[in-house]
Amino acid sequence: MSPDISVVLRDDDNHGTVLKLSCRDHQSVTKKGNGARSRSRREHAYRVNRILIVSDAWFPLTNGVVTTLAQTAGWLGRFGHEVRVLGPAQFRTVSCPSYPEIRVALLPGRALAREIERFRPQALHIATEGPLGWAARRYCRRRGMRFTTSYHTQFPQYLRSRLPLPLWSSYAALRCFHAAAQHCMVSTDTVHRELWARGFRNLVRWSRGVDTQLFRPRGKDFLSLPRPIAAYVGRLAVEKNVDAFLQMPWRGSRIVIGDGPERARLQAQYPQVGFAGYRFGEDLAAHLAAADVMVFPSRTDTFGLVNLEAMACGVPVAAYPVTGPIDVIEDGVTGALDEDLGRAALRALAIEPRACRERALASGWDACTREFESHLVECLPSGTALHATPRRALGRPAQRPIAR
Numbered sequence: 001m002s003p004d005i006s007v008v009l010r011d012d013d014n015h016g017t018v019l020k021l022s023c024r025d026h027q028s029v030t031k032k033g034n035g036a037r038s039r040s041r042r043e044h045a046y047r048v049n050r051i052l053i054v055s056d057a058w059f060p061l062t063n064g065v066v067t068t069l070a071q072t073a074g075w076l077g078r079f080g081h082e083v084r085v086l087g088p089a090q091f092r093t094v095s096c097p098s099y100p101e102i103r104v105a106l107l108p109g110r111a112l113a114r115e116i117e118r119f120r121p122q123a124l125h126i127a128t129e130g131p132l133g134w135a136a137r138r139y140c141r142r143r144g145m146r147f148t149t150s151y152h153t154q155f156p157q158y159l160r161s162r163l164p165l166p167l168w169s170s171y172a173a174l175r176c177f178h179a180a181a182q183h184c185m186v187s188t189d190t191v192h193r194e195l196w197a198r199g200f201r202n203l204v205r206w207s208r209g210v211d212t213q214l215f216r217p218r219g220k221d222f223l224s225l226p227r228p229i230a231a232y233v234g235r236l237a238v239e240k241n242v243d244a245f246l247q248m249p250w251r252g253s254r255i256v257i258g259d260g261p262e263r264a265r266l267q268a269q270y271p272q273v274g275f276a277g278y279r280f281g282e283d284l285a286a287h288l289a290a291a292d293v294m295v296f297p298s299r300t301d302t303f304g305l306v307n308l309e310a311m312a313c314g315v316p317v318a319a320y321p322v323t324g325p326i327d328v329i330e331d332g333v334t335g336a337l338d339e340d341l342g343r344a345a346l347r348a349l350a351i352e353p354r355a356c357r358e359r360a361l362a363s364g365w366d367a368c369t370r371e372f373e374s375h376l377v378e379c380l381p382s383g384t385a386l387h388a389t390p391r392r393a394l395g396r397p398a399q400r401p402i403a404r
Contacts, residue, residue, distance in 0.1 A: 049081045051376065052121035054112070056104060056130030057152075058087025062278055063235060064305035065152045068208060069127055075369035084119050086112065088132065098162060099237065099261055105131045113139050123376040124148075129155060129177050141180055145379045149178050150185040150206060151195065154323070157300040158239045171198050178202065182377045187303040188327035204375050208303050209365035214281065215312035217357060218289035225253035225274065230345055231291035231315075233284075233306045234298070236260035244297040246270045248342035257287050289313035293348045296325060297341060304328060311335075312360035314353030318344035334359045 053073060057065040073083045091111050093103035105112075112135045116124070124140060124147040126133045133149075140147045156170035178184040178200060185206035186192050192203050223229055229252055232245045237260045246254065246266065255274040256266070267275050279287050288294065294310035296319040304324045307317045317335035319325035329335040334356045338344035 049122045049376075050119060051076060051081050051083045051123045051125065052116065052119055053083065053085045053125045053127055054132050054136040055085060055087055055127035056132045057128055058085060058089065060089075061102065062280070064301075064303065065127065067305055068152070071209065071211070071365045072369050072372055075365055076373065078366075079369070079373065081373075084121070086115055086132065090115065091132070101260070105135075108132055109135045109138065112136060122378055124379050125150070125372075125376065126181070127152065129174060134177070137177060137180060140379075146182050146377045147180075147379065148183045148185065148376055149181040151178065151191065152187075152302060154300045154302055162238065175199050183375045185372065185375055188324070190323045190327050191302050194323060206372050206375065207363070207368050208305055208308065209363045209368040210305070210308040210312045210360050211365065212312045212361055215285050215288065215309045215360070217314035217353060218286055220290050220292075222286045222290035223253075223255065225255065228252040228292035228349055229255060229290065230318075231255050231257060231288060231294050231310075232297070233257045233288060233294060233310070234296075236262040236266060238262060239298070239300050241297040241299055242266060244341050245295045246273060248295070248345065250342060250345065252292070255287070255291070257284065285309075285313065288315060291315050293318055293345050295319070295341065295345055298324070301325075307335075308360055308363055311356035314357045316348040316351035316353070316356055318348040320344075330359065 053069060055065070055069055057063060058069065059066060069085060073085055076083045088103045088105045091105040091108040094106050096102040096104050108131055112132065116136070116139060124136065124145065126136045126147055126149045137147070137149075139145070151174075155174060156165075156167045159165050159170055160167060175198065179202065181202060183204045184195075184200060184202050186195060186203055187206060187208055189205070192205065195203055230245070230250055232242060232255070234240055234242075234257075236242055236256070236258055240260075240262075242256070242262065243266070246256075246269075253274065254270075254272075255276055257276045257279055259278045263275065267273075276287060288306075288310055291310075292315070294306070294315050294317050296304055296307055296317055298304065299320055299322045301324040304319075307319070307325065307328045310317050311334050317325070317329050318341060319329060319335065319337055320339060320341065321331075321337040325335075325337060329337060331337045332347075333351070335351060336344040336347035338347065
């Protein structure tokens with residue numbers, strides 16, 4: 001009889017989100033002749049790897065990075081790991097300039113060090129390049145600990161949309177940040193090529209997935225708007241280029257699902273457009289599935305998780321032929337790519353919904369998490385012993401009997 005395994009996602013006394021694996025041992029008792037009893041006991045122990053993920057993007061934020069990390073942490077827990085995610089909520093924070101809904105950790109170094117030492121991770125992954133990311137990197141470097149990073153956001157393009165900073169300077173800072181890691185995980189081949197061309201050398205692939213049970217084809221009557229309905233789903237921020245969606249020629253209805261610092265301006269400038277605000281879970285999936293096309297106007301995303309979510313609902317995607325969409329959308333099959341966004345949206349209306357759904361079904365979070373897991377490295381201190389031992393990635397937790 002196999003162990004009864006349960007995975008619990010909880011907050012550990014405000015010390016970070018923890019995924020715990022509990023295994024219940026089972027005993028079997030048999031009787032042998034003359035009433036003599038022998039007792040055989042089957043006990044299983046799981047080598048549970050303690051994995052710490054440090055991220056400046058975490059709940060209560062709503063974005064693709066948070067979704068990716070939450071799904072990954074959840075699946076790592078199912079695989080038998082003990083996972084803790086440290087986000088800004090565990091530290092003193094201030095509002096991010098020009099983006100008040102984002103809270104950033106304020107001088108988190110000492111507090112972060114305490115949390116790392118409390119958890120004693122066997123593997124440490126730094127997901128973002130914000131204050132928490134830099135503090136975790138500094139902690140690891142000073143103690144000779146190995147770690148991995150991931151590249152989720154095109155920060156150079158984001159910063160340039162707000163400040164007159166040259167791209168080369170931003171990329172130089174990011175290259176310095178990620179060069180200290182054993183691996184820097186990227187989501188697509190295009191991002192890999194672009195970063196390689198800018199001098200990044202420790203790159204490995206970590207793909208993205210979608211919850212195809214939540215995001216699935218549903219009734220179109222959920223939205224009672226004139227057809228065809230074009231939807232935008234995501235943050236309302238300058239780098240998302242939402243104006244391009246709202247200004248493109250369109251003969252039907254438009255709906256914006258999401259929120260952000262640009263909402264007040266956009267809602268005042270485009271009063272004929274429906275603004276639904278943030279939607280979550282079943283409500284979000286129902287809104288998305290009721291659309292006829294999902295328009296992704298961003299030119300700065302590394303992936304665009306919502307593209308997979310739309311396709312899982314059987315909704316084709318219209319986007320620019322740029323980094324992110326060109327690796328996710330197959331032009332003419334699951335959506336349309338065009339420098340004319342309105343033309344792309346019209347072409348997407350002719351796409352077969354079944355093809356979109358089939359593409360999404362091939363992108364499960366379990367396989368993506370195994371990919372992430374395979375790139376993790378043990379937090380061994382540097383030194384003679386480390387050089388004498390080949391670098392080992394953390395594998396799947398081994399199941400072995402306990403010696404009695």
